[in-house]
Amino acid sequence: MATLLQQLTSGLVLGALIALIALGYTMVYGIIQLINFAHGEVFMVSVFGALATYKWFIPQSWQGTWQIALPCMLVGAVLVAVVLAVLMERFAYRPLRNAPRLAPLITALGVSVMLKEFVRNFFPGATAAVSVPRAFVDKAITFAVPGGTVVIQSTGILLVVVSIIGAVLLQTYITRSRMGRAMRATAQDPDTARLMGVDPNRTIVLTFVIGGALAGLAAVLYGIHINTVDTEAGFLNGIFAFTAAVLGGVGSIKGAVIGGFTIGVIKTMAGQYFPGGTEYDLVWIFVLLIVVLVFRPQGLFGEPERVRA
Amino acid sequence: MNIPPGWSWLGQFLLYVAAGLLVIWLLVTGYRALARFLGGRPGLVRPLAIAGGVLAVVGALLPWVTFPLNDGPYPDLATLQFFDAPFAVTGFRLFTLITGVAAIALSFVPRIPVRRVLRALGLGLAGVALVNTIFPLIDGGGFGAITAADGAFAFGGIVTLVASLVLFFVSKAGDLEPLPRWNTKVPRLVAYAALLVSFLVLLFAVARLLNSGSDSGGGSTTYSGPIFLSLLVFFAGLFGALHAIGFAGWLSAVSDDHKLFSVLVLLLAALALPFTEAGTDYWMTIAANIGVYAATAIGLNIVVGLAGLLDLGYVAFLGIGAFVAANLSGAAAAEFHIHLPFVVAALVSATVAGVFGAIVGSPTLRVRGDYLAIVTLAFGEIFKKAAQNNIGGLTGGANAIPGVPPISWFGASFDESFTIGGVQLPSGVLYYVLIIVLVSVVMLVFANLKNSRIGRAWIAIREDEDAARAMGIKTGQAKILAFLIGATLAGLAGSVFAHKTSTVAYDSFQFPESVTLLAAVILGGMGTIPGAVIGASLLLILPEKLRDFSDYRLLLFGLALVLIMRFRPQGIVPDRHRRAELAGEAEGGVPIEELNVPDSPQGATR
Numbered sequence: 008m009a010t011l012l013q014q015l016t017s018g019l020v021l022g023a024l025i026a027l028i029a030l031g032y033t034m035v036y037g038i039i040q041l042i043n044f045a046h047g048e049v050f051m052v053s054v055f056g057a058l059a060t061y062k063w064f065i066p067q068s069w070q071g072t073w074q075i076a077l078p079c080m081l082v083g084a085v086l087v088a089v090v091l092a093v094l095m096e097r098f099a100y101r102p103l104r105n106a107p108r109l110a111p112l113i114t115a116l117g118v119s120v121m122l123k124e125f126v127r128n129f130f131p132g133a134t135a136a137v138s139v140p141r142a143f144v145d146k147a148i149t150f151a152v153p154g155g156t157v158v159i160q161s162t163g164i165l166l167v168v169v170s171i172i173g174a175v176l177l178q179t180y181i182t183r184s185r186m187g188r189a190m191r192a193t194a195q196d197p198d199t200a201r202l203m204g205v206d207p208n209r210t211i212v213l214t215f216v217i218g219g220a221l222a223g224l225a226a227v228l229y230g231i232h233i234n235t236v237d238t239e240a241g242f243l244n245g246i247f248a249f250t251a252a253v254l255g256g257v258g259s260i261k262g263a264v265i266g267g268f269t270i271g272v273i274k275t276m277a278g279q280y281f282p283g284g285t286e287y288d289l290v291w292i293f294v295l296l297i298v299v300l301v302f303r304p305q306g307l308f309g310e311p312e313r314v315r316a
Numbered sequence: 317m318n319i320p321p322g323w324s325w326l327g328q329f330l331l332y333v334a335a336g337l338l339v340i341w342l343l344v345t346g347y348r349a350l351a352r353f354l355g356g357r358p359g360l361v362r363p364l365a366i367a368g369g370v371l372a373v374v375g376a377l378l379p380w381v382t383f384p385l386n387d388g389p390y391p392d393l394a395t396l397q398f399f400d401a402p403f404a405v406t407g408f409r410l411f412t413l414i415t416g417v418a419a420i421a422l423s424f425v426p427r428i429p430v431r432r433v434l435r436a437l438g439l440g441l442a443g444v445a446l447v448n449t450i451f452p453l454i455d456g457g458g459f460g461a462i463t464a465a466d467g468a469f470a471f472g473g474i475v476t477l478v479a480s481l482v483l484f485f486v487s488k489a490g491d492l493e494p495l496p497r498w499n500t501k502v503p504r505l506v507a508y509a510a511l512l513v514s515f516l517v518l519l520f521a522v523a524r525l526l527n528s529g530s531d532s533g534g535g536s537t538t539y540s541g542p543i544f545l546s547l548l549v550f551f552a553g554l555f556g557a558l559h560a561i562g563f564a565g566w567l568s569a570v571s572d573d574h575k576l577f578s579v580l581v582l583l584l585a586a587l588a589l590p591f592t593e594a595g596t597d598y599w600m601t602i603a604a605n606i607g608v609y610a611a612t613a614i615g616l617n618i619v620v621g622l623a624g625l626l627d628l629g630y631v632a633f634l635g636i637g638a639f640v641a642a643n644l645s646g647a648a649a650a651e652f653h654i655h656l657p658f659v660v661a662a663l664v665s666a667t668v669a670g671v672f673g674a675i676v677g678s679p680t681l682r683v684r685g686d687y688l689a690i691v692t693l694a695f696g697e698i699f700k701k702a703a704q705n706n707i708g709g710l711t712g713g714a715n716a717i718p719g720v721p722p723i724s725w726f727g728a729s730f731d732e733s734f735t736i737g738g739v740q741l742p743s744g745v746l747y748y749v750l751i752i753v754l755v756s757v758v759m760l761v762f763a764n765l766k767n768s769r770i771g772r773a774w775i776a777i778r779e780d781e782d783a784a785r786a787m788g789i790k791t792g793q794a795k796i797l798a799f800l801i802g803a804t805l806a807g808l809a810g811s812v813f814a815h816k817t818s819t820v821a822y823d824s825f826q827f828p829e830s831v832t833l834l835a836a837v838i839l840g841g842m843g844t845i846p847g848a849v850i851g852a853s854l855l856l857i858l859p860e861k862l863r864d865f866s867d868y869r870l871l872l873f874g875l876a877l878v879l880i881m882r883f884r885p886q887g888i889v890p891d892r893h894r895r896a897e898l899a900g901e902a903e904g905g906v907p908i909e910e911l912n913v914p915d916s917p918q919g920a921t922r
Contacts, residue, residue, distance in 0.1 A: 042686045063322025099878055110881045112626055112689060113838060117877025120831055124871035242827070246697070249690060286705050293694035300683045300691060 009155025014275040020163035020232070022271025023170035027225035028248035029255070029263040030177060031218030037258035038194045038214045040108075041100060044115035047245015048122035049091050049219055053226035054236045055130050056087030058139050076142040077231070084230075085223035091122070092219030096212055119241070127238045136237040139230035162232040169228060173221060174264045181260065186213060194258070243289070247274070250296045256309025265307065270295075351488045358490025365423035365434055368482035372416025372441060375476030376409045381452045381461050382470045387538040390452055408448050408546040412476050415441045415553065419483055429493035431486055432560035438483030440553015444546050445480055449473030451542040496562035500569040507570045511578050514567055519585040521551060523592035526599055526857070536863050544861040586752050590745045597733075600744040601816075606856045607751030608634075608813045611758045613836040613848035615805030618762065620834070621843035621891070622771060623798035624778030625680060626689040629696020630833055633803040635703060635825030636672055637665040637810020642717040642820040643710060649717045651709045658723045658815065665811035666804045673803020680795040684781075696830055703822035716821030723750070723815045730815070747816050754812060758805050759845050765801065766843075774798055775843075828870055835873050838880055841887030850888055 028050050035043045060083025061076060069075045099118050103111045126133050144161045181187035192200040193210045201207055229244075230236060251270045255262025270292055277292075278285035299306065354360060381390045415437050422433055452461040452473075462470045502510075529543030530536065558564050571578035590600065616630045644664060646655025656664070676695045680688055706713030723730040723746075730750070733743035765771045773794045776784035785791050814820050836855050840847025859869050880887065 040686075042689065059322065063325065064320055066320050099882070102882055106881075106885065107624075108686070109620070109624060109626055110885055112686060113834070114878050114881045116628070116831065116834070117874045117881070119874070120828075120870055121874030121878065124868070124874060128867055128871060246690070246693065253687065253690070283705070287701060290698050290701060293698055296694060297679055297691055300687050301679050302682075304682060304684075304687070 008153050009157060010279065012152050012157045013155075014279045015272060016157055016159050016163070018272035018275035019268060020159070020166050020271070021274060022251075022268035023167040024225055024229055024232075024267075025244065025247045025251050025270050026264045026267025027170050027173060027221050027228070028244060029251040029267045030174065030221045030260065032249050033252040033255070033257055033259065033263040034190075034214050034218050036252065038190060038211060039100070039104070041111050042115065042249065043095075043100075043218075044112070044245070045095060045119040045122060046218065046222060047243075047248065048119045048241040049088050049095075050222040050226050050229075050244060050248075051236070051238060051241025052091060052122055052126055053084040053088040053223040054139070054230045054240060055126055055133065055137075056223070057081070057084035057227045057230050058137065058236065059083065059130070061140060061142065070140070073142045073144070076140070077227070080142060080230070081224070081227050084226045085220050088219040088223030088226065089216050090219075092215040092222075093212060096215040101208070101211075119245075123238050123241060133238055136235045138235050139233070141231050141234055143231050160232060162228065166228045166232055169224065170264070170267075173224065174260060177217070177221075178260045186210070190214060246289075247292065250292055253296060253306055254299050256306030259306070259308040262306055262308035350485060354485060354488040355490070360489040361430055361486055362423045364482055364486045364489060365419050365430065368434070368438070368479050368486065369416045369418075369420035369423070371475055371479035371482060372412055372419065375445070375472050375479050376412035376416060378472035378475055379470045380409075380448060380472035381456065382463070383456070383461070385452060385456045385461070387455065390456075390539065407543065408444050408550070409472075411444050411546060411550040412441065412479075415444075415483075415550075416479065428561055429496060431490070431492050432495070433557045434483045435487035436556025436560050437553050438480045438486070440549050440551075440556065441483060442477065442480035443549030443552070445473050445476040447542050447545045447549065449477065495560070495565065498562050498566035500566060500573065502570065504574070507574055508577060510567065511571055511574065512581055515578075515581045515585045519588060520592065523589065523594040525551065526594040527596075529861070530598075536861065541862045541864055583752070583756060587749065590741050590748060595742050595745070597742045597744060600742045600748045602856060602860055604744060604747045604751050604812075604816050606853050607748070607755050608809045608816070609833065609836060609856060610849040610852040611751075611755050611809035611812075612806045613833050613840075613852045614755075614758045614762050614845070615802040615809070616833050617802075617837050617843065617848045618765065618774070618805075619798050619802040620837055621847075622766060622778065623774040623795060625677075625795060625798065626686075626692070627799075627802075628689050628693040628827075628830055628834070629676075629699065630692070630802075630806065631825045631829040632696045632699035633669045633673055633806035634810040634813065634829075635699060635822070636803075637669045637807030638814040638820045638825075639703070639711050639717070639810075640665040640668045640807070641811035641814040642720045645720045645814065647717055647720045649712055649715070649719060655721075658725075658811075662808055662811040665814075666807040669807020669810065670800050670804035673799040673801075673806075674796055676803070677796045677799025680799065681792045693827075696827060700822060700826055703825065711822055712820075713822070716819050718819045720814050720818045720820060722818065723747075744816075747812075751812060751816075754809065755849065758808070759849075761801075761805065763845055766845075770794060770797060831870070831873060831877075835877055838877065839887055841889040841891055843891040844887070844889045847887055847889040847891075 028047065031046045031049075032043060035041060035046070057080040060080050061070065064083065065076055065079050095118055099114050100111055103114060130137075141162065143165060146161045147158050148161065148164070150157045150159075181190060189200065189205040189210045190213070192203060192205055193207050197207045200210075229240070247270050248267070251266035252263050253266070254269060255264070255266030273295060274288050274292060278288040281287065281291055283290070384390070419434055419437060422428065423430060449462065453459065455461075462473060525544065525547055528547045529540030555564065589595065589603070612630070612634050615633070616627060619625050619627045619630070641661045641664075643650045643652050644654060644656045644661040646653065676692060679691050683691060703711040704713060706715075711717070730744075730746040732746075734741045734745060773784065773789045773791075776787065776789055777791055777794060781791055817824075832855055833852075836851035837848050838851070839854060840849065840851030855873075859866055865872070
């Protein structure tokens, strides 16, 4: 019982992280129908951005005070992620907006390989795992449950809370604000949106900015929670996040969050109880992905794809 | 409190970025102004060509480096010691000299498109100059390598760079000539002779290129990178010039008319490579690897290039083929202790890989384009995980399966060396021949499929799946067949790979390898036969020659993928249909986008 609850808790924390990244995938796909492969790498690069901010941009005397260090890392990571996302959109994806669909997909793959190799080659020490400081209340909270205890890190709680608040704010922004309406209009029909006075380029850039900012947020939380990062972090977490977005229905905020939590819980549960253990936990996620794609391609909360004449 | 080190770094970084932007702006503005100035002055062609040629000759004779670099004297007497032996002009200095003399001579030849020719030669020369200026700068530790030492200057590189720019700007003086079209209705014998000579020249050029800057065994030396690159850009310049005078186009048209003959000659030329200077153990091994990758890339080309289904875990099929073959080879570490003849093992490997291909492809019945990419990526990861954990004892896990015996037919082991007609052939030459045969078979399969009913069905699916279905194509069957056939070819290549490398380990079949294969297909040209081979060759030879950059290999791959998609989505060898489609213009000049209806209704997902 205690093991089950412990795995459930870890799964929810992991799920919160995946959900934050999945929001970026789902928003970009929703508006320009592009799987932004490189989004996972943007997340990874911003973890390193947060780390660089901590190491080289905060005076040593302040590094121990998380009330200062954490906001600074957040600014650094979000800045890195947003700049990357905007550059990517401007120079890699925008020129290909009318190209055959394979072209931007391959470009996205290229960008993702490039970002990963760039960090591996040029960030000091990034050829191996690099440790990240726990710039938050360093405390593990223990609950007594029947048959043992469940431990949750303070950073884990922070992750879950921030993730849910972020998703709610984003949902509100998209449904209530003027720019949110522009985004939905562009997603539905860019040409008509343009006739209605919406600037599609601006709207798309804004989408990338929001997705990047969320990835930056996720990056800082990941760094202070896991306390270590390597260049592989983007690839796997990106795949998980993408799976979450697909599971929930690409384009749906609610779907991305619920998909994220589902994936997180399945990963930890599979690692504990399924044959093969943690070595094969990602296999079960992929099996789930394939099953969902085959039997309900629109995901749990997506609308079925209509074929227009 | 001190300022943390990052801030001063950031300041410097921003300064450099600003300086870089300024330089780029200056270059662009200068280029435009110069082009505008020259545009109305076609009379400047000859003076510019002569000036550029003279500069190039002068550049060739000036020293390029002021002192011997740390790794020994820079090759081809480029250092000041050149003046001890003034008549020994070799290597890149020779290329510079040839380009310069050719530029002067060509400016007096009537009825050739001088602007086009000199543009190609100029770009080639610019490459030579840049490689041989930048390399000493990096390796020699800064500008000291080319500026003053003992009061002497080594401005050869800079003068040559200026010469190349002058030659390039010849093309801006007046309008570019149209590409000349030669008469392709030539007598059969003339055509045969032209093809034979061209392919022979190609063979020797390739052999020279492979061995440039190598030691006697063919392995890389300190300076093989710049020497190889110099020769490569020089050849590229020459080829550009041949293209400009219309020869390349003529040759390709003639070889199209005499397809069978050119294929035979090309095959013979490939088989003759071991007899040239590139016939070393080292290059036979590399060539065999290229062959394995090329065969796999052609398989991938069916899936990506023809059917338009992006597969990101393709190397798994190569791995499946290799592991099956290793297990059936009688290796001590194998799970089955049976030793099947190679041909049987290869067929079994191909079949097993094909079955897996069909299984992986089966979601394509329901899953569309982008999602399929993720499914295949997931499959690749599952394969890696399974192989890493030694699933069923079949893969050896981290220990791999070592000791796969070499193929042996009629008592001849494939890894031995041979003597034919008094010529000592390198070991591994039989593998090379086997792989040439393999690649030829795979090419034949591809060519026939492409022009068959199923090939047209694939292309129709790639263009518009709904329309293809409406035309009566069974899209599901066709897509699974694409996966099945592609995977079968990869499995076949994998069985050769297992015997050639003798150790089959899971880490030869990971995501970067899949990216390499995809890059080979895209670089060479999607949907074309020579494309995948050329792409695979480039992607495997370049890392061998540019060992200094091996850390940046994947970085450059990624950059290459982005740049190719942006500027030349049709690849090095464009497919005839695809060229029209991707370049944005159909033959009649109507942008293809205006004819296309988006293949998925936008907004349907929200």
